[in-house]
Amino acid sequence: MLKTIAKVTLVASVATSVLLAAPEKTKLKIGFIALTDCAPLVIAKEKGFFKEEGLDVHVAKEGGGWPGIQQKVISGEYDFSHALAGMPIAATLGINGDANLQALLSLDFNGNAITYGNDIIKKMEKYGLDKTARPVSAESLKKYIDAKHKAEGDKYQPLNFGMVHPVSTHNYELRYWMAASGIKPDTDCTIKPFPPPTMPSNLIAGNIEGYCVGEPWNSRIVLKGKG
Known part of the structure; x- marks a missing residue:
């Protein structure tokens, strides 16, 4: 998994505690930065793909840059987030935060x-x-x-x-x-x-x-x- 993360530019991150400590949530808040690779999340919201799966999702544009994304994922304000590939690894190692985050899927390959x-x-x-x-x-x-x-x-x-x-x-x-x-x-x-x-x-x-x-x-x- 770590090898896969290292190869991509951006991934979606989620705090492990959210997955392990609570029943499945249907009301979710997902953060994103204004970049082209946020498109899958925004399109899923606008086209009703989340709703089709029984999910009530609020997609939130983050104005504080990537540090704001990481802080809000770790604090639980965001259930999931568009995030940098290095963030789950860094947070798990205690760099710029301390949390066990997981990368669930790739949103972008190359593009920088x-x-x-x-x-x-x-x-x-x-x-x-x-x-x-x-x-x-x-x-x-x-x-x-x-x-x-x-x-x-x-x-x-x-x-x-x-x-x-x-x-x-x-x-x-x-x-x-x-x-x-x-x-x-x-x-x-x-x-x-x-x-x-x-x-x-x-x-x-x-x-x-x-x-x-x-x-x-x-x-x-x-x-x-x-x-």
Whole structure:
């Protein structure tokens, strides 16, 4: 099971205590984040699929990002939730919470992307960025960072990037992509968590240079012509 969890991007999580300590519930509250992969839950609600199975389900949009999801699943406010693949493992290990959670089904395979703002792209182009390459490497970003280190010396200001949660695959993917070109995450740059729906506004505001997130928040910034 853990091997399966590690391969997926997002899964539905549930507290074990809910399953073992009480009779089957018919009135349920399910949390979700505004991402494309919440679609199975929302469609099931709108199309009456839950009702057909005798379930009275309230689907709740979570505004507090993934930490809010994890906290409310652990506390029991949510009976089930759209959640990150790493959350059940982390909570069971006592990381960012302490609860025995189980992953019941996969809602999404793949689908993450790394998005950069126009400002940093222009700087990377000066150092050989090839936007036609697939996949696009971070080599031009590494060259820009090296030049920035040389110019700023001891006053070097790390570049800021966003991801959705410390135990998310997005965090690992962004770090791996950078490290593959010699960039040192947490030294050459800072990588901070943001709720997925806030990624485009944070990039446009200049708070971050880029981010790794699921859809539709990559396509959204591209369609706006901002990255």
